[in-house]
Amino acid sequence: MREFLKLLAILLVFFAGSAITLSYTYTKTKPIIEERKQKKKLEAISEVLPPFDNDPVKEGIVIWDEKHGNVEFYIGKKGKVFTGVAFLGETTGYGGKVTMILGVTPDGKLHGIKIIDHNETIGLGSKITEPSFLRQFNGRGIDSAKWDVKKTGGDFDEISSATISSRAVIKGVREGLELFEKNKGRILTN
Amino acid sequence: MAFFEEFSRELIKGIGKENPTIRLVIGMCPPLAISTSVLNGIGMGLAVIFVLLGSNIIISLLRRYIPSKIRLPIFIGIISTFVTITDLCIEAYFPILHKSLGIFIPLIVVNCIILARAESFASKNPVVLSIADGIGMGIGFSLALILISAVRESLGQGTFAGYSILGEKFDPALVMVMAPGAFFVVGAIIAIFNYMEMKKRWKS
Incomplete structure (x- = not known):
């Protein structure tokens, strides 16, 4: 003892x-x-946002969504006029979680997207971060595209040998736009 | 003079004949997992040198106060303290490195090179020799790691530390930066070193 x-x-x-x-x-x-x-x-x-002159983080709001949990919406304004909202989106790729930030204009169209974090295969899936792949989403709305890769009848180019990663981003963007549409009322009146 | 000889012997053994990665083949997790680019290799090597040096010094200094019954928890405690310090400092001052090494920095805690040095060297030898041992083992590990990642990065991406070296025409063999490539390269390097060692023995 x-x-x-x-x-x-x-x-x-x-x-x-x-x-x-x-x-x-x-x-x-x-x-x-x-x-x-x-x-x-x-x-x-x-x-990812159109030009703004306020502090989007300070003027942001947190909305609870049953699918995504608490989502922070960062609101961009120019001269008090709402120009766009940015928020984080998550999707599952080939190597696990892919985190992206989406910028959406008030009419529900994607203004910009950036991949913040991912674990996709270097040299293949990692190409999802390249602007040449991400550019094709700009200006798309939830109803103005078929959300799949071209090979299976969708509207989007895929990265060769990285279909899973490409599909993951497509799904992430689609879900992000859906999330915006669903909470549009609350975001725009903020 | 004798002391200096002893010091340099402990220093050199980790780089050469007792190289942890190539000769002893211990602590193989980082050489396999993060050797996709030379910068990763250098960053990981420096982190391991720091942890190894720190834990060797502290354990060697306190070796008389560590009861043998509870030496392992104490070793792991000291090692993980140094690893957490390294993790926080890398995150604060080298965020890009932190992002690419990710989970493998905290995993240095379970790297058996460090615990093996604590158990078999630092806990039995004076501080100065433990410093030599820590630096030598750390450098040996780093050199092996840099060698592996240099081969993988140049063949897999055509670059060295981010700079293109093999030109536009070179078509990178992507498999080299994926998991199987790590095993190819590590296996080939160990084979080459074993062959050289055997050749030396035949001659003498």
Whole structure:
């Protein structure tokens, strides 16, 4: 019993030391990490939205959706006029989760899309991040396209040897546009 | 003088005859998983050198206060502390590297090179030698990793550290940057080094 307590005390001392070291490192690095995340978010938003002169994050709203959970909508305005809304979309590709940011204009058409994070195969599926693939979605609305790859009767070019990744993006865009249509009322009146 | 010799012997063994990746073939997870580009290899190598050096120093300094019954939890605790520090610092200062290494930074905790050095070297030897051991093993690991990723990146993407080296006409063999390519390259490199070793033995 005494030995047990002694070993316990030694372990406690070691892990207390490691906890102190870690909390110090955490407090030093946290602000830097957070600041860059915010900056990156704003950059991504400005890439997919039409020109705006407000702060889309500050004027954004969070809407709960039964399929997507809580979604943050970042609202872009120019001279008080609503120009577009940006939000994150998620889809499942070949290598797991693909995260994208979509920019939609008030008439429900896609203005811009950017892939933020993915684990697709390098050199094949990873081409979903290239503008030459993503450009084809711009200006599309939910009813103005057949949402599939050309090979199976859809409207969209696929990346060769990466049909699963291409389809995943197509599905992600479609679901994003649907989400916008469903919550259009609440977003536009904000 | 004798001390200096000992120091350099411990330093060099990790790079050469006890190279963890090529000779001992331990800690093979990063060489297989993240060796898709040279920059990944360098980043991972530096992270491992830092963790190995830190854990070797601390464990060697405190070796008299670590009861052998609970040495493993303490080793793992010290190692994971250094890994978390590395993870946070890379995320704060090298976000691009953090993104491409991803889960493999936290996984350094279970890299058996580090625990093996703690158990078989740092916990039995003085600090200065443990530093030499940590640096040597770390450099050996990094060099092997950089070699593997250089072969994979140049054959698989036609680039070296992001710069095109094989020209426009070169058609990259994508399989080299995918999982099977890792096994091809690691296997071939180990075979070449074994062959060289055997040739040396035949001569002598």
